[in-house]
Amino acid sequence: MKLQSKRIIWADDEIDQLKAHIHFLKAKGYDVTPVTNGDDAIALVEQNRYDLVLLDEMMPGKDGLTTLTEIKNYDPNIPIIMITKNEEEHLMDEAIGKRIDDYLTKPVNPSQILSACKRTLESRTIxxxxxxxxxxxxxxxxxxxxxxxxxxxxxxxxxxxxxxxxxxxxxxxxxxxxxxxxxxxxxxxxxxxxxxxxxxxxxxHQRETSPTLSVDVVKKYVAPHLRHGKPTYFIVMDCMRYDQWLMIEPLLNPYFSIERDSYYSILPTATPYSRNALFSGLFPLEIAEKYPHYWYGINGNRDEEGSKNRHERQLLERQLADLEVKINPLPKYIKVFTTEESQEANRTVASFDRMPLVAMVFNFMDILVHTRSELEVMREIAPDEAAFRALTRAWFEHSPVREMFQIIASQGATVVLTTDHGSVMGRRATTAYGNRDTSTSLRYKYGNNLNCDQKDAVKITNPTDYMLPATSKSMNYILAKEDYYFVYPTNYSEYKRQYADSFHHGGISMEEMIVPVVTLHPKP
Missing domain, CATH: 1.20.58 (Methane Monooxygenase Hydroxylase; Chain G, domain 1)
Structure with missing residues (x-):
């Protein structure tokens, strides 16, 4: 398919010597207007629409850099390729600083010119x-x-x-x-x-052959750095999906060499379960049996999206002791919910000097997920997953958290960055059956004698099979699969409409279970 003709100005005081190049570009479908000086190039840009300017750097009268500046002042978006005999690096730096799109050194052959034009004008279309x-x-x-x-x-x-x-x-x-x-x-x-x-x-139940799960993350990714005496930050971005990490990663590339990996969140993919497993190295049933006073604080409140992870520092310390990792002083632990707390965390982090281990939890993404579900304006800002990814990047780019990573890189510390679980956009409703004491999450529920459509959800009748605690013989769990979310039969249509296309977590999907764990090594 023939590409739409693109209009090019070529400004060079030796343009007569470039007729072969111009004919070659015209044969490839470009409409080329030759001029011999900067003033004519500027006049053409002001009079007509052009797609590209090829600009010689050394011309009598107005030189290339001056012409470049005036063209960009008139039309900041027009692409400009500078062509010069001068190979001095400072000239290249100056031209790049003035927002040129490409830079070629004479002599150039027609194929080089064509390649530069295609890169600038057609790479996206191709x-x-x-x-x-x-x-x-x-x-x-x-x-x-x-x-x-x-x-x-x-x-x-x-x-x-x-x-x-x-x-x-x-x-x-x-x-x-x-x-x-x-x-x-x-x-x-x-x-x-x-x-x-x-x-x-x-x-x-067969851990020797299992993939990496939540309970393995500290042992596999954090403990080795501590054993080698490397100052380490263990940072948990609550509810971060792998695609969201891909949006954040380029913003950290200038400061760190990055090793990407993923692990499997345990079930349910919800903070009280997966994040406590992360910090303790234990499954929920093991926490309940080994530290019942911790689990009671987690499980005693029926609002499972509330602040339930009040013992993460203690669980991390006990896990390190079980792993026989000795550090002095004991880990610092910081939890951040707001921008003000993030700014305060930056000041705290800046004061650390070769601290063996700092554990940090950031709840912004989890808050963003729930805010989007509850506020119509947030749905308008991020109506789909692509917009939600863009919103994640915008938040990170302009948040104090990015500055914190710069501070950590300047300290020469290693970062293990991960999350406890992801989230999935709920597109289909499925019916859940339970009583008024049933938990309220839309992707997983626990209670007495719960039931569900087992095409759309997993019914866990024996919680110990999933290493989950049960407070009575009749207690069971149900976990939604794929992109389903639970709705009760009462007012089914209303709740189906209300929660459609909202982000949730707690169930079984790749988005919730396969989550990033990334090691960041500071660049010199």
């Missing part, structure tokens, strides 16, 4: 035209792979691939491809939930 082919080829490979037995590592790799395409497709308008991708994600999630139903209880 890439977009290839997206469908690339996506179809890669997904066909995954479909073939899924025909055989999938390992836990295969599911992580598949989910990473899906998230990377989520982020890639955010930049393009191909709605058909996005629809196909969402369909593939839904299909993958359906198979993943079946896989978890078959294998999860085996993972938690």
């Amino acid at each position: 890439r977009e035209n290839r997206l469908g082919q690339d996506y179809a080829r890669e997904f066909a490979q995954w479909q073939a792979r899924r025909m055989g037995p999938m390992t836990p590592e295969d599911w992580i790799a598949l989910y990473h691939w899906l998230c990377e395409w989520d982020v890639e497709l955010d930049h393009y308008k191909d709605s058909d491809l996005k629809t196909m991708h969402q369909s593939n994600l839904n299909e993958s999630n359906h198979e993943f939930c079946r896989y978890i139903e078959r294998h999860y209880t085996g993972w938690i």
Whole structure:
């Protein structure tokens, strides 16, 4: 398919010597207007619409840099490629500082000029035209792979691939491809939930062959740094999905070398369970049996989205003792809910000097998830997952948390950054049956004699199989699968409408269970 003709100004005092180059560009479909000086180039830009300016740096009268400045003052968005005989680095730096889009050194051949024009004008279109082919080829490979037995590592790799395409497709308008991708994600999630139903209880009872779970994170990722005497920050961003991490990662690249990995959150994928498992190295049933006074504080309040993780510092200290990791002084522990607390945390972190271990919990993303569900204005700001990813990046880019990471990098400390669980957008309602004492979450519930549609949810009749505590013989759990959320039969239609397209957590999905754990090594 022939590309739409692009209009180019080429300003060079030796333009007569570039006729072959101009003919070559015209043969490739470009409309090239040659001029011999900067004033003519500026006049053309002011009179007509052009897509690109090729600008010689050394011209009599107005030189290239002056012309560049005047053109950008008139139209800041027009791309400019500077062409020069001068190879001095300071000139290149000055031109880049004035927002040129590319820089070529003479002599240049026609193919070099064509390549620069394509990079500047058509790379997005060319890439977009290839997206469908690339996506179809890669997904066909995954479909073939899924025909055989999938390992836990295969599911992580598949989910990473899906998230990377989520982020890639955010930049393009191909709605058909996005629809196909969402369909593939839904299909993958359906198979993943079946896989978890078959294998999860085996993972938690046969630990020697299980993948990395919440209970393994400190042992696997944090303890080795402590044993080697490296000052370490263990940072938990509550409710951070892998695709959200991909939005944040580029903002930390200037300060850290980054090692990406993922682990599986335990079930339910909710803070009282997964985050306590993270800090304790124990499953919820083990916490309840070993430290009943801690678990009673967690489980005694029926509002499971409240502040239930009041003993994380103590649980972390006990886990390190069990791992025989000795540090002095004991870990510092900081929990942050608000911007003001984040600013105070920055001042505290700046005062640390080779502290062996600092554990920090940031609740912003979890708060954002729940705020979006409750406030209509937040749904308008972030109506879909792409907008929610963009909102995550915008928050991090302008929050004190980013500054905190710069402070940590300047200290030469290592960071283990992770989360306790992710979240999933609830698109389909399913009926839950219980009494008034049943917990209130929309993705998981515990109570007495709960029931559900087992096509849409997992019913746990024996909580000990899932290493979950039960306060009575009739207590059980139900966990929603894929993108379902629980609604009671009473006022079903009203609650279905109210909670549709909201983010929730606590159930079984790739978004909730496969979560990032990233090691950040400070750059010199």
